[in-house]
Amino acid sequence: MTTLTLEGLDALITALGGLGYEVHGPRAVGGVIAPDRIESVDDLPLGWTDEQSGGQYRLRPRADQARFGYAVGPRSWKEILHPARTPIWTMERTPAGEGTPVELRVRMHEPAVVARAFVGVRPCELAAIARQDRVLAHGPHPDPTYGANRAANVIVAVNCAEPAATCFCPSQGTGPRAVAGGYDIALTELVEPTADAADASDAAGAAAGPEPRYVVEVGSLRGAELLSALPAHCLADDPHDEARAASVTDRAAAAITRSVESEGIKELLYESLESDRWEAVAQRCLTCANCTLACPTCFCTDLEDVTDLTGNRAERWRVWDSCFSLAFSQLGPAPQRSSAASRYRQWLVHKMGSWHDQFGESGCVGCGRCITWCPVGIDLTEELAALRQEAS
Amino acid sequence: MTVSPIPAAGLSVALAAPSPLLVPVPYRVIDKVREDGGGDDVTSLHVVPVDGDLPGFRPAQISMLGAFGVGEAAISVSSAVDDRRYHAYTIRRAGPITAALVDTPVGGVVTVRGPFGTPWPLPEVATDELLIVAGGLGIAPLRAAIEQAVAEAHRFRRIVVIYGARTPEAMVYRADLDRWAAQGVEVHLTVDTPSPGWDGPVGVVPTLLGDPVALGWHEDVTAFVCGPDVMMHFTAQRLRELGTGAAHIWLTTERNMQCGNALCGHCQLGPFIVCRDGPVVGYEQIERFHRVRGL
DSSP: OOEEEHHHHHHHHHHHHHTTOEEEEEEEETTEEEEEEOSSGGGSOTTEEEEEETTEEEEEEOOSOOSSOSOOOSOOTHHHHSOSEEEEEEEEEEOOBTTBOOEEEEEEOOOOOOOEEEEEEOHHHHHHHHHHIIIIISSSSOOHHHHHHHHTEEEEEEOOSSOOTTOOHHHHTOOSSOOSOOOSEEEEEEOOOOSOGGGGGGGTTOOOSSOOEEEEEEOSHHHHHHHHTSOGGGEEOOTTHHHHHHHHHHHHHHHOOOOOOOTTHHHHHHHTTTOTHHHHHHTTOOOOOHHHHHOSSOOOEEEEEEEOTTSSEEEEEEEEOOTTSGGGGEETTEESOOSHHHHHHHHHHIIIIIHHHHHSSOSOOOOOHHHHTOTTOOOHHHHHHHHHHHHO | OOOOSSOOSSOOSOOOOOOGGGSOEEEEEEEEEEOSSSSSOEEEEEEEESSSOOOOOOTTOEEEEEETTTEEEEEEBOSOTTOOSOEEEEEEOOSHHHHHHHTOOTTOEEEEEEEESBOOOGGGOOSSEEEEEEEGGGGHHHHHHHHHHHHTGGGOSEEEEEEEESSGGGOOOHHHHHHHHHTTOEEEEEESSOOTTOOSOBSOGGGGBTTTBOOOOGGGEEEEEESOHHHHHHHHHHHHHTTOOGGGEEEEOOOOOSSSSSOSOTTEETTEEHHHHOBEEEHHHHHHHHTSTTO
């Protein structure tokens, strides 16, 4: 098994840029760690980790040399692959003249293929991208914008070493180690512990210890090609590194405390559609839609038509939407889901239950974002456990 | 750009032209017909493509009908499948989009994406009796099925149409109903609220089932039901009480529909994505979801 030095990771990022890829990776910006354009390992969030719980997210300093010593932030790769605003078409109207009827000309927006490399994609996020692939690219009518964004997409995954308290990927079978492919290269970061961890808070930004190394797994021909182009002195072959990498993700798995019992969960939810629990959660739910915005699999969109001042040119835009909004279910004069309870139920039953019927898998990857970013800390693992207890 | 042609772990689908259902097609309004007798404003637009041929469709299929700069609404094609002169879309003025559609003048242009969706399984019906139950504007997605059943009347011992409306004035397709009756269809009309001159039954459609409309037993009847959810729910329940097999009852699903391509998530009804799995679904599949309020 190959191991990459930090210089090797830097060379990989530089090489991707040199090949024409727009390189995106995690950065600590604005109080969160989120995908951003990066040019080198210097842009990675050295010296930071994240601390998460229901309704809480804080960056905390860390003293070691980890570049990927955090879980996941509020923003996910879906912002790039399935953008919040997408043009669909423009339409020009030629008003009726003397003897000529009104005419409409439609021009579809043709999305450009942009080659992007994502560095630092978590295993749960690989699963989330695969979920969105299934919905947006492999359905009966593939979405052209999503297809163009994914067509030349290179993914360098990084396995999880520091799960958050809100994580539950093992329940969903998606992490903390990438085992289902979906990447070109997967890395496991090996970090030497600092001599005195108690100094961490004083040492923010001034990390100590030897540089981390990255145990490599190759997931595609492209990944192999990228690796083969790196300078030889950046690559090492230590027979113990495979076991070291495994122990990193084993420790991460052991540190994860939340879980969902997924056996029979779809039937549980279908049987619980008229449970009182929905009303109980609605007492807390603000229907703010934060969970759907932060969720890396939530894909719902709305269509918006706008005209210019002449009234003869119209544009259609597709924008993110949320099943927590009242207008989402508007049917004739009234919304179908008028209560907060019915909207929370729609979200949870779809995410964990009916997604199986619609797309053959769960819609949840266990990243915990919906728990962290819920302003009142509603925890779906708790809600599901309560429904299960009620049903038993 | 010097990106290598070697495949990445990314997407393994070829980039193709967008699905035709994503592309709005201009249609000319060649005629408008006011369908109701007052009260509601229900109008049929008769439309033809500005360029190209009228596509085929099957009864109950829907299209996203668009008004320039306003938006789209999901409307079923309500003309007969073998009528190649135009497609009819019957629309009730309800919100800004449907208002813009029904206000489109003759000679004006609307856009159409479709028709798509699951049809009434008329070719597969193997029973002697075909029962068609409509509530309100639910008659519109059934009109093409009735026309086709009448054209294939030799397949059935009985064709029964039960149609309920709020008031006699709100009833649509009165001339068609008379013609179907003259062609041998048993037509039963009922209203929630009578007005002077109405001498027919008063009450919701399920109250007609069994008595006065006696039905065959079990495997003898196939029912197509379309109307508000609550009407379909009670109609299906009544049919089950009368012995109609659940596998012989077909309903329609309706939810807010935006993309019509199973991409936007709007038209979910439990496990169903209506634009992909509907509008017509079997009662066996929908029963447990149908009775849940606000799903």
